[in-house]
Amino acid sequence: MENHQNFSTATLPDLVKFFNEMLNKNDLNNAERISSLLTERFGDHYVAWHIRAIALRLTNQPKEALSAIERSMRLHVTPDSLAELIRIYQSLGFYDQADQLSKNIAKAQELKQPLTIQFQREWNFNAYKNVYFEISGICNGKCPYCVTGINCIIGRNIEDIKARKFVDVDEFKFTITHLIENSIISPSESVVQLYNWGEPLLHPHFEKLLSILTKKGVRYGFSTNCSVLKELSPDVLTHLNNVTFSMSGFSQDSYNRIHGFDFEEVKQNITQMVHLWRKLGYRGSFTIAYHVYQFNILECQSAAKFASDLRIGVSFVHATLNGYNLMRSYFDDTMSREALKKCGSELITYFYKDIKRPENYRCPQFDNLVINEHCELLPCCGVERGMPLYSFGKIADMTLEEIKDKRLKADFCKVCAKIGMDYFGHAILGKKVF
Template sequence: MEDRGNSSTTTLLDLVNLFNEMLDENDFNNAERASCLLLERFSDQYIAWYVRAIALRLTNRPKEALLAIDHSIWLHETSDALAELARIWQILDSHFRTDQELNQILALSFCREQDANAYKNVYFEVSGVCNAKCPYCVTGINCIIGRNIEDISARKFVDVDEFKFTINHLITNSIISRRESVVQLYNWGEPCLHPHFEKLLSILTENGIRYGFSTNCSVLKELAPSVLTNLNQVTFSMPGFSCDSYNRIHGFDFEQIKQNITNMVELWRKSGYRGSFIIAYHVYQFNILECEAAAKFASELGIGISFVHASLNGYNLLRSYFDDTMSRDALKKCSSELITYFYKNVKRPANYRCDQFDYLVINEHCELLPCCGVERGMPLYSLGKISEMTLEQIRDKKLNAQYCTKCAEIGMDYFGTAILRRAFGRF
């Protein structure tokens, strides 16, 4: 089994034949292992999911088998797959029915219920690295509360194989859904810096998962048309619309950024991308008068633009402002550049439920995080490898994360919502 299944020259047909041989010998354990190898190497092929479903059924895991066969049917519907769907449902359903078509309908209905329960909004940090110098972001090189050496050395890019394994786990356990979920490939980092960015997009595309990302556009990416089919939205993050604003925040060449945005929009549209582009314009005290020029730039390119308050990004950074522990120098800088007059007047509704409970946030180590605001180096920053968790375990860990109580007590959990509700109008 080891020698025959692990060779780099092993084909899809080789593994299918190996699986069938194991079944003929009633060796269900090795048959199940063969199905795992199939899925690891050929997750974009419907036959791999079909074989996996059979293996799961034979090893008494009918619910997982049902999700696997549903995925196979989504990739390519065959009569054999529909028959397997009905067969699995007969195991799961407490009422024995001989009507195969009815079993298929009931099984598919169950699968759609699983889709509805999956996380819709997913933030998967593929790059723990960012090349911008934003002073109000915990990743920024010039962060006003500083950065420690341990924090910097812990940063990395997500491993491609582990990313693929994690995405497969999320799909097969109904944690995310092909039909309902959108995976955003960022949290604190710059995704386009990942050396194998296109491979990550291929994995999502092959699995039928829609995705999006936000970029500072310091790196111009040319992507193959095949990986653009599932791209949902691209957001260009801009800290203003002048050389002065860029020197203050991102530290990039403003004219080069404009050219990169223009080139990326034109290149990807020519490659067949039909999704949306939008500029997320972060409004500071010093760039309010640049909003109109930015809106004109977006209009000329035929892309969207939204204006939102720049804010303090990061749990400790924001908390230091709310509990009055921010240093005098940091507070002075913050008050002179951010629009902060309303911060202390934000009132959290008594019955408010934090939006983050409905978001799935994963770091570049493929670990579950309580929310998108926690910072590296904080105790219990990570809740563990998400590939070792069920949907129920994930929800339980998020609901019981230690930071949530304090965050709610001082109104930080509502702050992000309040910021968004104060978004500037369109020009």
């Protein structure tokens, strides 16, 4: 698949066949590449854009998927394209439009349009596609702007820290089985990210957890602070979908200020993980998430070169206040003067004063399923113990409908939206650095 020229004589049905083969293997990266080839070569055919839409949605690019399916439907509308549009609406959280459109599908079916090319995958409309399962509540980072960090600038939330642990392997297995059997997640469409506020590679039975997911056909990903080097067997790498390397700069000085790790060791760990896992067959993505602070802006270029030499991706994001209470204390002016001075001298905050929550903003966290290391359902990634709404209880006691219902009725989310907290983090991370 690396060489597109292999497909220079392939017909449209050939490429559709290859696309379906990639989907069956859960090889979304190559499926996405084939879909791009299809639109390059057969951009005047509705099927090419339909397939492009499927690939973009499955690789978490719902806005781009929407443009692609609209383009397909401008060429030709089929019941399948309407069904795909519904899925994309759901990925974007446009549930009203999705419901409305469901009714139109029946109408389209009445048209009895012959479908010349069928897509093999079975879809599950309602299952959560983006899942965050904290397998290690524990982190060894010293980050001052993180609720888990040893040096958190507003002090540590002791209640939260005390309850943090590694997920129990048997309970993890039980919970994943429950999620699949109750169609809360779908092995073919969901990706389980194995982190939230902890370092997943610290889990003493990390590979056992991966093996559970792999045996059940579930794809997974994780973000790591790269302080630990993990060797993984080829058996579990088949279902690894994405790896993020979180970096706090590109010098020892920057690392001393934030993560507190040996910078050379971090670089070595990243290099080894990329080489080792690629050699063992991993074909998914590696991305450096470079957190931009005032003091490490000039190091961005070196980070970009490092990523380019390794042939991995890099994204530059504004470092932010990681944790509900931390962020709230900044925006409602309850943060101490000392902590505020530190934020002012390290974070890039000049645009914070202009952040305004748009009316009708819908919290994107509603579309994620977030589970902590006690296997409890959380309202979102940002909550901490001690808040009025931290957990809804064990997720293995709930059906899909109960989960959706509990989240819909959560009063705390209304309060959160009222003070704009559901928007701040999103706005900061979404602000382009370069």
